Each structure stands twice: as C-alpha cells, then as structure tokens.
Amino acid sequence: MYARRAAQLLQELSSCEEGQLPPYNGDKFDQVIRECEEHSRQFQSLIRDKDIETKNEDHYGSFIHHLSIIRNKRCLMAYMYKRAEVIQSNRWNVGRVLPREIQDKLNFSEQEYFKDYCGVIDSYMKDLDLDLTVDMVPPKDPYIRVRVLSEIGEVSLGDHAVSLTKDSFHFLRRTDAEPFISQGLMEEFVE
Numbered sequence: 001m002y003a004r005r006a007a008q009l010l011q012e013l014s015s016c017e018e019g020q021l022p023p024y025n026g027d028k029f030d031q032v033i034r035e036c037e038e039h040s041r042q043f044q045s046l047i048r049d050k051d052i053e054t055k056n057e058d059h060y061g062s063f064i065h066h067l068s069i070i071r072n073k074r075c076l077m078a079y080m081y082k083r084a085e086v087i088q089s090n091r092w093n094v095g096r097v098l099p100r101e102i103q104d105k106l107n108f109s110e111q112e113y114f115k116d117y118c119g120v121i122d123s124y125m126k127d128l129d130l131d132l133t134v135d136m137v138p139p140k141d142p143y144i145r146v147r148v149l150s151e152i153g154e155v156s157l158g159d160h161a162v163s164l165t166k167d168s169f170h171f172l173r174r175t176d177a178e179p180f181i182s183q184g185l186m187e188e189f190v191e
Contacts (some may be wrong), residue, residue, distance in 0.1 A: 002039075002068040006032045006075030013082055019093070021086050024107040029076065036072045039065045087114050091121060092133065134178040145189045146170050146177050152185055 005028055012022045046062040087110055090098060096118050103111065125132055152164035157176045164170070164180075169189060180186045 002064070003035075003071040003075065005035060006072045006079075009079045010075055013079060019086060019089060021083060021102070021105045023105045024083070024110065026107060029079070032072050032076055036069050039069045039072070043069070083110060084113065088117055090114070091118055095133070096122075131175070131178075134175055142174055143171055144174050144177055145191075146172055146181070146186045147189045148180075148186045150185045152180065 009025060009028055009032065012025060016022050043062050043065040046058045046065065087106070090102060091114065094102070098106075098114065106114070121132070146169070148164045148166055148168045148170070151166045154161055154163050157172065162170060162172070164186070170177075177186060177188070181188060
C-alpha cells in the first residue's frame with residue numbers, strides 16, 4: 001500500500017509519551033525517500049509524451065503517484081517537525097546539555113539543530129541581558145528564603161555582597177538564588 005512506511009514513522013512517534021522521542025528511524029526514513037523517488041519515476045514515465053487533455057488510465061495512474069508523493073512528503077515533514085518541537089522543548093526543560101539517553105535517540109542533524117538552537121537562545125538572552133530559563137513559572141514572591149548546602153564564599157549580588165557559608169539561611173532575590181539552586185549549591189527553604 002502506498003505511503004504505509006511514512007504512516008508507520010508517524011505511528012512510532014505518536015506511540016511515545018508526550019515530550020519523549022523514539023530513536024530516529026533513519027532506515028524507514030530512507031525507505032520513504034526511495035519510495036518517493038520511485039513514484040516520481042513512475043509519474044514521469046506516465047506523463048511523458050502524453051496528451052494532458054485525455055483522461056485515460058495513464059492520467060489516473062499519474063494522479064495516484066503524484067498524490068502518493070505528496071502524502072509521503074507531508075508525513076516526513078510532520079515526523080521531522082514533531083521531533084524538532086520535542087528537541088526545542090528539551091532545551092527549556094532539560095537545559096543546554098542533553099542527557100545521554102536523549103542524545104542517543106537523535107541523529108547527527110538533530111544534534112546539530114539542538115546546538116544551534118541553544119546558541120540562538122543564548123545569544124538572544126545575552127543581547128537582552130536576561131536569563132529566560134529562570135522561573136518558567138512566575139513566582140508568587142520575588143524573594144525567597146534559601147539554605148546554603150555547600151560552602152560558596154563571598155558573592156556579589158546586585159548592589160551588595162553576601163557571605164554564603166554552609167548551612168546558613170538567607171533571604172535573597174529569586175533571580176540571584178536560581179543559579180545556585182540549579183547547581184545544587186543551595187535549596188529553597190520551605191517552612
């Protein structure tokens with residue numbers, strides 16, 4: 001059946017949990033490309049030296065091959081678009097460095113896409129002088145109480161310096177504390 005392999009690619013993708021990717025199926029992707037090339041050859045042979053005005057079996061056969069090419073292309077585009085969406089969301093959910101189990105599911109082009117996407121986001125944040133990865137959920141209060149887990153030392157935060165010693169408690173701006181929290185050097189103290 002025409003376009004079955006392309007539909008199988010999409011079924012693989014839809015069978016995963018939201019935000020997850022199956023390993024890139026390069027073999028099936030290449031099979032769909034080869035199927036498109038075969039449809040194109042068949043299409044060209046059917047329309048070569050034919051009267052376009054005449055509606056005969058060659059006309060309808062060429063129409064079927066043309067629609068199969070279009071369907072395969074749409075399926076491949078949907079497959080790649082969905083994978084790109086998940087890769088982009090990983091930048092926001094996981095960070096700049098992908099875990100090994102996610103990297104193993106990407107092909108070389110997707111890994112390069114992730115690096116380029118990270119570069120664009122980093123460049124944009126640098127131009128704005130704003131870290132967009134902090135506080136993905138708006139905070140209720142701009143200040144939080146934190147407990148220092150590891151010795152950090154004297155740190156300049158905005159207009160003042162703070163000594164961050166192990167097991168000390170501080171009331172800091174959330175934006176100042178987030179980098180330390182994400183590194184595991186401090187934690188938000190919730191009573």
